[in-house]
Amino acid sequence: MSRIKSIEPAIKADEVVPPRAGEKILRVARDLFYRQGIRAIGVDEIVRRAGVTKPSLYRSFPSKDELAASYLRQYDLEFWARFDEAVAAHPGDPRAQIAAFLTRIGKRTQKPDYRGCGMTNAAVEYPERGHPARVVSEANKQELRRRLRAMAAAMGAGDADTLGDGLLLLIEGAYITGQLFGAGGPAKSVARNADLLIEASLKK
């Protein structure tokens, strides 16, 4: 673990280092898990499309469940990157931050092959408490709830927790209806409805 690697191997900066098996596997698994679901995809198909073999998968990941958890941990990073991008675009203006984030979600849901939120889908696929994938998913949602409630408070809402939770309901609704109805579905109105809800919550 903490072994000293005295000198890095002599690789030039612009030299192409072939991607490790584990990386290729995670890349393929991410795509398949998101688009078709975790339960729907077997490890054989993952290694086949990654151009590696099964033992390579189990050298990099202790189990399929842990591979799924790794996929979600990466998803988590990308999710917060998108979220923080919307936040950074409107410093000190939580209402505009929410609007920016939801506008982007609303647009994504209208794409033809939209499959919702990988976190949400994983939690639906694995209702069992303590499942590695579910643990990651739950943590992500708890944090999202916390931040939405904090932003609602920063907006000056009378009942900030209710508004924050309302925004979370709209977001999850957009994730689900986005993949249920496709383009033209209810999800395209998520930003508008959130704004109405915010307006109503601030006037109280």
Next chain:
Amino acid sequence: MSRIKSIEPAIKADEVVPPRAGEKILRVARDLFYRQGIRAIGVDEIVRRAGVTKPSLYRSFPSKDELAASYLRQYDLEFWARFDEAVAAHPGDPRAQIAAFLTRIGKRTQKPDYRGCGMTNAAVEYPERGHPARVVSEANKQELRRRLRAMAAAMGAGDADTLGDGLLLLIEGAYITGQLFGAGGPAKSVARNADLLIEASLKK
């Protein structure tokens, strides 16, 4: 199908007629599919817990997928029964109808083993277009959207379609967060948030 059954078999009213194998199977499948997910449950476990054998399952249902579709068709009936119950409780008052329906949903989501909406979950489990289970699920959601928009129009909302879709987002959000957060989660605020959204949409 339309074969004439001249005279009903002589069964006394209080006589217990043993449930047919198909019924027992569907009853067990409904419970397991809803609680654990369709993909998570194998046909062997269904027949085992139903106390029947596998050929009996395949005499009553052409495939596991069709059994899942049957489960959802029954779910559909029960769903609309609950919906119409809320509607009938407040004749001519769509806002109160929505409130009644959402209050009930909010309460259900706080139960310890709440698993969301069987329709929604099935659509997440089966993203593939045309899958028997998904077909039933999509039809149910389309109809729900239609009715919510109609109710929003009856309320006199300026943009009835947006309000109807907003209510659908809140509902789907409640289904999902109900199973993600458990008791104390955002879903308990669904009726309150819907009312705020309606209020805001009517004032416009």
Next chain:
DNA sequence: AGGTATACGTACCGATCGGTAACATTGTCA
């Protein structure tokens, strides 16, 4: 050149998946 550690492939495991063939048993009716 030789040792060593890392990375990978071939081949295989038992279990379970959804689904079926063939036949025995039962209860209900005419």
Next chain:
DNA sequence: TGACAATGTTACCGATCGGTACGTATACCT
């Protein structure tokens, strides 16, 4: 009694599931 429909019984199918034992190739360091 005899026909019929429904169910049970047993045994099986090929495919796929997640996972592993074990041998091989490659690269680096001494």
